[in-house]
Amino acid sequence: MRKFGLLSTVVMMALTAGSVLAQDATTETVLGDLTNPAGIAIQPKTGHVFVSDSGAGRVIRVVDGKAQEVIVGFPKDVYGKGPMYDIGPLGLVFLDEKTLVIGGGGLPDGEEMLRVYEVPEAGAEPIKADAMVSSYKLEGTDDIKGEGNFYGVAATKDAVYVTSNGDDTKGWVGKAAIKGSKVESFVRSIATKEAVNVDAPVGVTISPRGEVVIGQMGEISVPNDGLVSFYGASDGKLLLNVETGLSDITALAYSPKSE
Numbered sequence: 001m002r003k004f005g006l007l008s009t010v011v012m013m014a015l016t017a018g019s020v021l022a023q024d025a026t027t028e029t030v031l032g033d034l035t036n037p038a039g040i041a042i043q044p045k046t047g048h049v050f051v052s053d054s055g056a057g058r059v060i061r062v063v064d065g066k067a068q069e070v071i072v073g074f075p076k077d078v079y080g081k082g083p084m085y086d087i088g089p090l091g092l093v094f095l096d097e098k099t100l101v102i103g104g105g106g107l108p109d110g111e112e113m114l115r116v117y118e119v120p121e122a123g124a125e126p127i128k129a130d131a132m133v134s135s136y137k138l139e140g141t142d143d144i145k146g147e148g149n150f151y152g153v154a155a156t157k158d159a160v161y162v163t164s165n166g167d168d169t170k171g172w173v174g175k176a177a178i179k180g181s182k183v184e185s186f187v188r189s190i191a192t193k194e195a196v197n198v199d200a201p202v203g204v205t206i207s208p209r210g211e212v213v214i215g216q217m218g219e220i221s222v223p224n225d226g227l228v229s230f231y232g233a234s235d236g237k238l239l240l241n242v243e244t245g246l247s248d249i250t251a252l253a254y255s256p257k258s259e
Contacts, residue, residue: 031062036085039153040251041092041100048122050094054105055086057129061122069126070119075106079149089115089129091153091204093160099133099181101160103150109166110139110146114153114176116183136186138164138174147172147188152204152251154212156233161189161212163201171199173214173231190236192216198227203252211239215249223247 035055043050049062050070057074060067074088091103102115113135120127140146147166154161160183162174171193176186192201192214203215211230218225226246230239 031065031067034067036087038087038090038105038151039092039103041094043119044094044097046097046122050092050100050119052089052092052102054088054090057088057106058126059089059092059100059102063122068122071102071117071129071131072126074104074129077106077108079105087149090149090151091162093153093155095155095160095178095181095183101153101155101176101183103153103162105149105151107148108146109148111137112146112148112150112164113137114150114160114162114174114183114186134183136176136183138166138172138186138188140166144188147174150174151202152215154204154206156206156210159233161204161206161233162186163204163214165200165202168199169193171201171216173201173204173212173236175236190214190231192229195231195238196227196229196241198225202248202250205252205254206233208254212236213252215252217248217250220248228252 034053038054039052041050057076059071076086076088079085079087087105089102090105093101098118100117100119104112115132116134138147145167147164149165150162152163160176164172170191172188173190175189177184193199198216198218200217201214202217205213212233214229216227224245226244226249228242
């Protein structure tokens with residue numbers, strides 16, 4: 001097991017006409033001694049930072065610079081063929097102050113779950129990973145491979161968009177319909193590999209204009225093949241595809257002050 005020791009905040013960049021401008025970026029260490037942290041989300045109203053401490057099989061919140069366990073006991077798997085990493089919970093997104101959606105990474109493809117929780121108050125005892133409000137799978141059939149490793153999770157008012165790895169010929173982004181704060185269904189939605197001819201969607205965010213923005217990781221063995229692609233949220237159609245020259249894009253976010 002390999003540990004990644006830091007959670008950092010990054011004051012970052014603008015993506016304009018395909019150029020990344022980060023010369024003024026600064027970082028600050030928020031928390032150390034985590035095991036392969038993967039996802040991050042900010043709780044509405046409280047502003048607490050939630051982190052999927054993936055290799056430790058738990059989700060934590062950061063309060064006054066210290067980790068508080070929120071959800072524990074997630075199943076874990078091992079990712080990688082060269083360097084190998086323990087992974088469990090991956091992507092995170094809040095639908096409201098209480099409702100947290102978590103993408104799983106600790107189960108086999110087709111058995112993996114998109115999990116919905118009501119989070120306990122700060123300082124309360126953590127809940128178990130099986131104490132879900134609801135959960136959803138993208139199971140396989142005789143003709144369709146099951147999906148897993150739900151790395152990225154992002155939400156509009158109508159749906160949660162979930163990057164997944166399973167069928168490498170499709171590169172699916174899943175879509176979970178929501179009504180209020182309730183998830184109602186989960187289906188395969190955007191076949192990114194067919195759209196951009198590069199596989200492995202991993203990072204996802206929603207643009208200020210409402211597009212679904214995907215960071216396409218590409219092949220681990222191929223350098224500089226990362227893409228940032230924009231899709232219509234309602235129809236899943238590709239609107240723009242940007243070759244970044246980056247390798248293995250794993251997360252995306254917009255500054256609250258930019259478009």
